[in-house]
Amino acid sequence: MAGxxxxxxxxxxxxxxxxxxxxxxxxxxxxxxxxxLMERFLMDGFQPxxxxxxxxxxxxxxxxxxxxxxxxxxxxxxxxxxxxxMHASYYHKAHACIMVFDVQRKVTYRNLSTWYAxxxxxxxxxxxxxVANKIDADTQVTQKSFNFARKFSLPLYFVSAADGTNVVxxxxxxxxxxxxxxxxxxxxxxxxxxxxxxxxxxxxxxxAPDQEPSSRIESPSPT
Ligand SMILES: Nc1nc2c(ncn2[C@@H]2O[C@H](COP(=O)(O)OP(=O)(O)OP(=O)(O)O)[C@@H](O)[C@H]2O)c(=O)[nH]1
Ligand SMILES: [Mg+2]
Numbered sequence: 001m002a003g004x005x006x007x008x009x010x011x012x013x014x015x016x017x018x019x020x021x022x023x024x025x026x027x028x029x030x031x032x033x034x035x036x037l038m039e040r041f042l043m044d045g046f047q048p049x050x051x052x053x054x055x056x057x058x059x060x061x062x063x064x065x066x067x068x069x070x071x072x073x074x075x076x077x078x079x080x081x082x083x084x085x086m087h088a089s090y091y092h093k094a095h096a097c098i099m100v101f102d103v104q105r106k107v108t109y110r111n112l113s114t115w116y117a118x119x120x121x122x123x124x125x126x127x128x129x130x131v132a133n134k135i136d137a138d139t140q141v142t143q144k145s146f147n148f149a150r151k152f153s154l155p156l157y158f159v160s161a162a163d164g165t166n167v168v169x170x171x172x173x174x175x176x177x178x179x180x181x182x183x184x185x186x187x188x189x190x191x192x193x194x195x196x197x198x199x200x201x202x203x204x205x206x207x208a209p210d211q212e213p214s215s216r217i218e219s220p221s222p223t
Contacts, residue, residue, distance in 0.1 A: 091122035
């Protein structure tokens, strides 16, 4: 039971409305190295064994951006086909996206367009970065040009979770992009959601005419 409560609390997405909290999601095919990149950034470690992510893992991180403490939740999902396409709540309130492919497997690069289309369906405006992972296995690949990133004007990072190349830079840039998106968000969907929330609040007030206005919008006091 306590476990259930913790889970609900962890997945409570209202916290992402607070100024100091951002949500960054990770997308890409299975085995491109999404989880290993997270582990490299957060634990500065790399265990080569393959343990495919089951559905969803949340990684928590605290960062300092322009002197301000920011709580970052990284959402890491399974790239396996049996989990595609993802539930809308994975994208809900995300402030940035890290999209990964494996430089050794062309199909994972080709599939970026499918991941990107789904991302844009739910989050039309959030910053997205493209990540070419596993460059330790083929350093020549950094000389290649990858049109996908250019076509959509997305930043491209050549990284390696195995030896750590560019991993810290990638994640720090993604955090900065998420924070700046949050501060300047013009996202149409965000505005629609805000409008809907205000509308619901107004409706509630109309439905409860006997109560004092202040008591209607207060949160329940902690017990
Ligand atoms: N050589 C090399 N291997 C890597 C690198 N990053 C990940 N791998 C290997 O690739 C495999 C898959 O890595 P994961 O991080 O589990 O991949 P994932 O994208 O999280 O996969 P799913 O959870 O199934 O979606 C593992 O065997 C890792 O050891 C890298 O930078 N270089
Ligand atoms: Mg994984």
